[in-house]
Amino acid sequence: MSVPWPWTWTWTWPWPLPAVAVWAVAWLGLVSGYLIGLSATAAFLLACCTGLLGAWRCTGIWRRGIAAGGFPLSAWALGAAHSVPAWAWLLMLLPVLAAYPLRAWRDAPFFPTPAQALQGLDGVVGTPSRVLDAGCGLGDGLLALRRLWPQAELQGVEWSRPLSWLAAWRCRGPGMRVRSGDMWQTPWADYDLVYLFQRPESMARAFDKAAREMDAQGWLVSLEFAVPGREPWASVQGEGRRPLWIYRPAAGGPRSESP
DSSP: EEEEOOTTTTOSSSSSHHHHHHHHEEEEEEEHHHHTTHHHHHHHHHHHHHHHHHHHHHHSSHHHHHHHHHHHHHHHHHHHTTTTTTTHHHHHHHHHHHHHHHHHHHTTOOOOOTTTTTTTTTTHHHOOSSEEEEEEEHHHHHHHHHOTTTTTTEEESOOOEEEHHHHHHOSTTEEEEESOOOTTTTTTEEEEEEEEOOOGGGGGHHHHHHHHHSOOTTTEEEEEEOOOTTOOOOEOTTTSSOOOOETTTTSSOOOOOOO
């Protein structure tokens, strides 16, 4: 049985476990450097290189950045505030976990939809009447959808209660509503279009849910991440922008429109 070279494998664990593993390995590298007699600078560089190696095998530039930056940021924080007790650092994590609980990370890390990311979508799907932003975060996706369809009824659902409150405050226009809830438990049958900016591992589940609950004219739109093994109805791509993948999960049959 052949063993893959270190630079050819990728993390297969669900996110954010790869980032946590990279941070742990980097700290292990720092301790190992001290144990073998390296200077503080050399041990720190060894740990950073170890972390970079692990981070490079994460999928996506944002995940690589999070995984690579975790160790140096935590080392800087601990070094800059060495007198702060460990329990105080744990307390500082509580607001972060409250705002974005670990369950939400299993669907998507906290990355907002860029303001112009949905340009051209209206040219493919027409004018939907009811649109759902599933996992709307702070509401950036809803605001981008509002620029396309100012007359549509736009709704957002977000698992994090604090984020849903902030999104509801930002999206106060007529026809816009945000609530706290589980996107997977929210029925999609009443919507003409469901928009997602999730993560690759969520897309097959989202497609299956849309195929079960939406009618044949319903659209599923994903920013950046395609559904594995499924041909899109259309896509909107361009230099310097994230791709938009557009599906009709319940329509069945081959694609009948081109991007």
